[in-house]
Amino acid sequence: MSVFLFVVVPYVCLTVFVAGHLWRCRYDKFGWTTRSSQLYENRLLRIGSPLFHFGMLGVVGGHVIGLLVPQSWTDAVGITEHMYHVAAVGGGLAAGVMTVVGMVILIYRRRTTGPVFSATTVMDKVMYAFLAIVIVLGMWNTIAGSIMTIGGEYNYREGVSVWYRSFLAFQPDAALMANAPLGFQLHALVAFGLFALWPFTRLVHVFSAPVGYLTRPYIVYRSRDDQLGSHSPRRGWDRVG
Amino acid sequence: MRVMAQMAMVMNLDKCIGCHTCSVTCKQAWTNRSGTEYIWFNNVETRPGLGYPRTYEDQEKWQGGWELNKRGRMKLKAGGRFRKLMTIFSNPKLPSIGEYYEPWTYDYATLTDAPAQEHSPVARPKSLISGKNMKIEWSANWDDDLGGSTANTHRDPMLKKIADKVKFEFEQTFMFYLPRICEHCLNPSCAASCPSGAIYKREEDGIVLVDQDACRGWRMCVSGCPYKKIYFNHRTGKAEKCTFCFPRIEVGLPTVCSETCVGRLRYIGLMLYDADKVLAAASTTDEHGLYEAQRDVFLDPFDPEVIREAEKAGIARDWIDAAQRSPIYALINTFKVALPLHPEYRTMPMVWYIPPLSPVVEVVAETGEDAEDKGNLFAAIDALRIPIEYLAELFTAGDVVPVDAVLKKLAAMRSYMRDINMGREPDASIPAAVGMTEEEMYDMYRLLAIAKYEERYVIPPAHAEQAHSLEELATECAVSEYGGGQNDLFGEGSGAPTPIAVENFQMLQDRQTSDSLAGPDGKKGRVNLLNWDGKGSPSGIFPPKGDDS
Numbered sequence: 001m002s003v004f005l006f007v008v009v010p011y012v013c014l015t016v017f018v019a020g021h022l023w024r025c026r027y028d029k030f031g032w033t034t035r036s037s038q039l040y041e042n043r044l045l046r047i048g049s050p051l052f053h054f055g056m057l058g059v060v061g062g063h064v065i066g067l068l069v070p071q072s073w074t075d076a077v078g079i080t081e082h083m084y085h086v087a088a089v090g091g092g093l094a095a096g097v098m099t100v101v102g103m104v105i106l107i108y109r110r111r112t113t114g115p116v117f118s119a120t121t122v123m124d125k126v127m128y129a130f131l132a133i134v135i136v137l138g139m140w141n142t143i144a145g146s147i148m149t150i151g152g153e154y155n156y157r158e159g160v161s162v163w164y165r166s167f168l169a170f171q172p173d174a175a176l177m178a179n180a181p182l183g184f185q186l187h188a189l190v191a192f193g194l195f196a197l198w199p200f201t202r203l204v205h206v207f208s209a210p211v212g213y214l215t216r217p218y219i220v221y222r223s224r225d226d227q228l229g230s231h232s233p234r235r236g237w238d239r240v241g
Numbered sequence: 242m243r244v245m246a247q248m249a250m251v252m253n254l255d256k257c258i259g260c261h262t263c264s265v266t267c268k269q270a271w272t273n274r275s276g277t278e279y280i281w282f283n284n285v286e287t288r289p290g291l292g293y294p295r296t297y298e299d300q301e302k303w304q305g306g307w308e309l310n311k312r313g314r315m316k317l318k319a320g321g322r323f324r325k326l327m328t329i330f331s332n333p334k335l336p337s338i339g340e341y342y343e344p345w346t347y348d349y350a351t352l353t354d355a356p357a358q359e360h361s362p363v364a365r366p367k368s369l370i371s372g373k374n375m376k377i378e379w380s381a382n383w384d385d386d387l388g389g390s391t392a393n394t395h396r397d398p399m400l401k402k403i404a405d406k407v408k409f410e411f412e413q414t415f416m417f418y419l420p421r422i423c424e425h426c427l428n429p430s431c432a433a434s435c436p437s438g439a440i441y442k443r444e445e446d447g448i449v450l451v452d453q454d455a456c457r458g459w460r461m462c463v464s465g466c467p468y469k470k471i472y473f474n475h476r477t478g479k480a481e482k483c484t485f486c487f488p489r490i491e492v493g494l495p496t497v498c499s500e501t502c503v504g505r506l507r508y509i510g511l512m513l514y515d516a517d518k519v520l521a522a523a524s525t526t527d528e529h530g531l532y533e534a535q536r537d538v539f540l541d542p543f544d545p546e547v548i549r550e551a552e553k554a555g556i557a558r559d560w561i562d563a564a565q566r567s568p569i570y571a572l573i574n575t576f577k578v579a580l581p582l583h584p585e586y587r588t589m590p591m592v593w594y595i596p597p598l599s600p601v602v603e604v605v606a607e608t609g610e611d612a613e614d615k616g617n618l619f620a621a622i623d624a625l626r627i628p629i630e631y632l633a634e635l636f637t638a639g640d641v642v643p644v645d646a647v648l649k650k651l652a653a654m655r656s657y658m659r660d661i662n663m664g665r666e667p668d669a670s671i672p673a674a675v676g677m678t679e680e681e682m683y684d685m686y687r688l689l690a691i692a693k694y695e696e697r698y699v700i701p702p703a704h705a706e707q708a709h710s711l712e713e714l715a716t717e718c719a720v721s722e723y724g725g726g727q728n729d730l731f732g733e734g735s736g737a738p739t740p741i742a743v744e745n746f747q748m749l750q751d752r753q754t755s756d757s758l759a760g761p762d763g764k765k766g767r768v769n770l771l772n773w774d775g776k777g778s779p780s781g782i783f784p785p786k787g788d789d790s
Contacts, residue, residue, distance in 0.1 A: 032457065033477070034458040036459075038335055039338050040338060040370060042337050045331050053330040114371040115370045210326065219432050221442050221444050222444065224443055
């Protein structure tokens, strides 16, 4: 069972995640957008959206550090377990609270503002449900698991993180995850569910984060030949000249 | 020198009667889709007035366009790249739908479905945004024809700038119409604001377009454009803008707004410009110098060196010819009667305007004086500061000198041509008073008053050797393997619709303008092969025998 849950399911989700993005990028560039609703409502968005997104950037950064940096490395540079714990919980809590508050504002806005709600698709609602559950479970793990230590102390850097790196290295060790607390197990599973949904939702906009804007020239020139109006050249037609 | 070609437009505001035909035909052609209800690529504003979206010209509020920083270098008014990325999650300067208007329809069905009742049923307005009943409070042209009334005009950002000198009294009212499309700027701040790099300027003709596949809906372009001519399609989540009807331009046809303009006030043509000089010109310190600086960027298409450089830059010979015949070049650089709209935004706009003389003429006419007399008009131009200063706020960043000069040229043309039309001896001193020769004045009159279609629209078609890349050209396989085209495989319904294209456009035009009905031999020579049973040879199918002697 644990092999199915912590090896098969994650790999299936990862496959869907990667293949789905490739498919979406190939066939639905036109649909690849943030689908902003700022035009409809700005007052709540102005507070909620930056809170949520900046909080989320912190959360993602925290996960990268927590999951990808082995404990031996931080030990080697002399960061003690306690120091790490304080920093991780402190940072995680701050980012988490921002994310949750932002998310509550945004969901409230989406539900109560008529135009925004009517522009919400079924896929959006499913995605919101997964996203909210992942975030709430993550906060539960931080608050209940790491601060109040309900159900005993658990160092995820010796369990979940190692499993995650083994998963990325294609040498998965399901036992590590099977021994983790239920909160961590559920968090990881729902997160993988979200990854599987990802390419089919508006979340794809994460991968169009416009970092290139910092370095590109302000004005973009393009030749007419680069872009064939609204459709690409048919197979078998070569351009002349 | 780096020569580039730019498709440009000039509008003669004296001729605009505010009929909105351009707006309506443009909307029918481009934005009659869900999500684009409030999008007007072309709109006509009554000035003085608020514009669309309301008070868009108030750049202290909307932060569109460019400004100079302390070191005199160009920066986006709304902040640089880093600032843009930091505010990407909630654009602080995006007009809400309320600044445009909430689009609506009516529940027409109740008019026919309603049960018998005492009072006749009413079609109530329904919002196209929320679907609910709504109260109509504003629309794209709510203040149409209300120029100079006190209800709204005090909020006109341009009038505010001169308001301390002016008590806007009823006797001083004036009004004119300002049709607006995208300016297709040489230094577009929308493109510079786009985090995704989806907005680009075409190298060949300078048309600014949004790549719908690359746009990610960050909305920074909407804020970045000081003319607010980029709109956010709230259904697709992508930015859309005026395309200068590029599929038509590519085959040598004018834009829809120009083609359908009943006043024939629009001119389209090429301008050659030096791309290397754009940045320096846009960075001119004195705002009053921006108009002249932009004129300096344009190149003289008759100059042999310019022609040589243009050919080196890959601009085809017929395009250079078109640039020489360009009515835009004549109006901007030869006659110097066209002015840019809001040069102070430093975007180097390429849709220019001939300011209206009518506010002046009307005042003179109302006094009972001769409104075509040079002396009266010149005196009125000098005396009527309010309309002149207002026009200067629109077209020359507040500098009245160029506006004065243009209006005097138009006034001079009016009185000079009056003499000719009345059969009197033309007075050479009138053109001389505005620094023109009689011949130049007559040429200007010809271009402004009676120019034919081919003179108003000098549009070289894109080159046929690039045919496959032209949007409207039907040279591709009719039955698309990607599911394009229509469902029928055979017969008339098969394939994609045949649009106007480089080849058949000329053919169709020849057919429309030829003297005979069709073909070289007139009606009698036509053969209907559908009725031919294959026997014998119907007359007309082969050339007559023995004629070759």
